[in-house]
Amino acid sequence: MNCPYCKSTITWVVSTWDFRGRIRRTRRCRICGRRFSTLESMTRNQLRPGRPVRRRPKISH
Numbered sequence: 185m186n187c188p189y190c191k192s193t194i195t196w197v198v199s200t201w202d203f204r205g206r207i208r209r210t211r212r213c214r215i216c217g218r219r220f221s222t223l224e225s226m227t228r229n230q231l232r233p234g235r236p237v238r239r240r241p242k243i244s245h
Protein backbone atom coordinates (compact mmCIF):
# COMPACT_ATOMS: atom_id res chain seq x y z
CA MET A 185 0.00 0.00 0.00
CA ASN A 186 1.55 3.23 -1.13
CA CYS A 187 1.28 6.46 0.76
CA PRO A 188 -0.97 8.84 -1.19
CA TYR A 189 1.15 11.79 -0.16
CA CYS A 190 4.71 10.81 -0.79
CA LYS A 191 4.16 7.50 -2.59
CA SER A 192 6.22 5.72 -0.06
CA THR A 193 5.73 2.02 0.31
CA ILE A 194 6.86 2.00 3.89
CA THR A 195 3.61 2.16 5.79
CA TRP A 196 2.18 0.32 8.70
CA VAL A 197 -1.31 -0.42 9.82
CA VAL A 198 -2.39 1.62 12.81
CA SER A 199 -5.81 0.11 13.26
CA THR A 200 -8.13 -2.25 11.49
CA TRP A 201 -11.83 -2.60 11.86
CA ASP A 202 -14.79 -4.06 10.09
CA PHE A 203 -16.77 -1.60 8.05
CA ARG A 204 -19.94 -3.06 6.58
CA GLY A 205 -18.29 -6.19 5.41
CA ARG A 206 -15.17 -4.41 4.40
CA ILE A 207 -11.92 -3.84 6.11
CA ARG A 208 -11.11 -0.27 6.94
CA ARG A 209 -7.53 0.27 7.84
CA THR A 210 -5.78 3.29 9.12
CA ARG A 211 -2.21 3.36 7.98
CA ARG A 212 0.62 5.58 8.84
CA CYS A 213 3.42 6.47 6.53
CA ARG A 214 6.85 6.13 7.94
CA ILE A 215 8.40 8.64 5.61
CA CYS A 216 6.10 11.64 5.91
CA GLY A 217 4.29 10.56 9.06
CA ARG A 218 0.82 11.19 7.68
CA ARG A 219 -2.08 8.94 8.33
CA PHE A 220 -4.51 7.77 5.74
CA SER A 221 -7.30 5.24 5.72
CA THR A 222 -7.97 2.60 3.20
CA LEU A 223 -11.13 0.68 2.53
CA GLU A 224 -10.47 -2.80 1.41
CA SER A 225 -12.94 -5.41 0.42
CA MET A 226 -12.27 -8.86 1.57
CA THR A 227 -13.35 -12.27 0.64
CA ARG A 228 -14.30 -15.12 2.87
CA ASN A 229 -10.91 -16.61 2.37
CA GLN A 230 -9.34 -13.56 3.91
CA LEU A 231 -11.89 -13.61 6.68
CA ARG A 232 -10.83 -17.02 7.74
CA PRO A 233 -7.22 -17.61 6.94
CA GLY A 234 -7.30 -21.04 8.51
CA ARG A 235 -4.67 -23.54 7.84
CA PRO A 236 -2.75 -23.72 4.64
CA VAL A 237 -4.14 -26.34 2.38
CA ARG A 238 -1.95 -29.33 2.19
CA ARG A 239 -2.60 -31.94 -0.35
CA ARG A 240 -1.36 -35.37 0.27
CA PRO A 241 0.63 -36.50 -2.66
CA LYS A 242 -0.92 -39.50 -4.21
CA ILE A 243 1.43 -42.38 -4.26
CA SER A 244 0.69 -44.76 -7.00
CA HIS A 245 2.36 -48.07 -7.07
Ligand SMILES: [Zn+2]
Nearest residue numbers: 187190213216
Ligand atom coordinates in the same frame (compact mmCIF):
# COMPACT_ATOMS: atom_id res chain seq x y z
ZN1 LIG B 1 4.09 9.38 3.07
